[in-house]
Amino acid sequence: MAEGKLQREVKKKRPFDSAEQEALLNVVRTGDRLQIHFTRLFREHELTPSQYNVLRILRGEGRPMECMEIAERTVAVVPGITGLIDRLEKAGLVTRQQSQEDRRVYLVTITACGLALLAGLDEPVLALHRKLLGHLTQSELEQLIRLLEKARSPWEDAD
Amino acid sequence: MAEGKLQREVKKKRPFDSAEQEALLNVVRTGDRLQIHFTRLFREHELTPSQYNVLRILRGEGRPMECMEIAERTVAVVPGITGLIDRLEKAGLVTRQQSQEDRRVYLVTITACGLALLAGLDEPVLALHRKLLGHLTQSELEQLIRLLEKARSPWEDAD
DNA sequence: CTCAATTAGTTTACACATCAACTATCGGCG
């Protein structure tokens, strides 16, 4: 247990400066690696991870949403949403129309085509979850979730 | 313990489809949030995280390195390295010169200016590690490291 | 009511990741 695998992976000569650093690099690297697999899966369906996330949010909410709302629930910042919606609209997966109540806001709605695309991805996405983390026991998954939530707790809400 | 914080954060109506999914989203989200803080720190010194990583690799190795070697130790793929090195060279932090043995390869060397920049960042980086994960006990950090290594183990080497 | 502050969203500029295509060089085989 003395030297972790990440240490060998990045071929560092000396040990990590601290356990915090080793844990932090492990989290970041694992997150990257996880995302890569989903990126590949989505690409087979001409989607990027960001686009998939937006579609999932729209389906989950089940109603037209403002750009601001969407931005709040993704990593993306408001300006990035514009181009994202542009491309989704061009692909026919969402529609955008000006709100009548407040003409500053544009409401984004997922189309039947978008819903069908998501439906076709549900099973592969679940299968990929199992493939990537299925070798951990339920107890280990719970431990991992608990530790990560505790890690984020001081800086996730107010920073 | 029943419902995790991430579930509330993303305001999902229903629980996660599986513990694998919840753990996966937790890893990805935590990794993103961690990176954001370092991005801000590096930006104060006119560096991006990718640029910082390349400089750290060069300092750690202590010798001129080929682009291929650098690419292997970062998330970046070879084509991305080109522009990265371009910008570092323009900033005077590295130099690039054609190898004499094999004129296909270009050797990248960190400059004294680059080393000085890194030296000034060492303490703030360590401090940020402590700030972000210092509230976890040593035992928790070790657990987290162990779980993440186990998570990656099936797909990190050969995939 | 009117004007200033606020808010939603877009545009622009830059850094980066990815893929495909290209150039230059090396190495080996005939």
Place this chain on the structure above:
DNA sequence: CGCCGATAGTTGATGTGTAAACTAATTGAG
């Protein structure tokens, strides 16, 4: 020797994230 495949690196196109400046519309204080 000369050509052909392999390799190192670059370039270009597309998508995304970030920040700053901008437009359009709403709100609120005087």
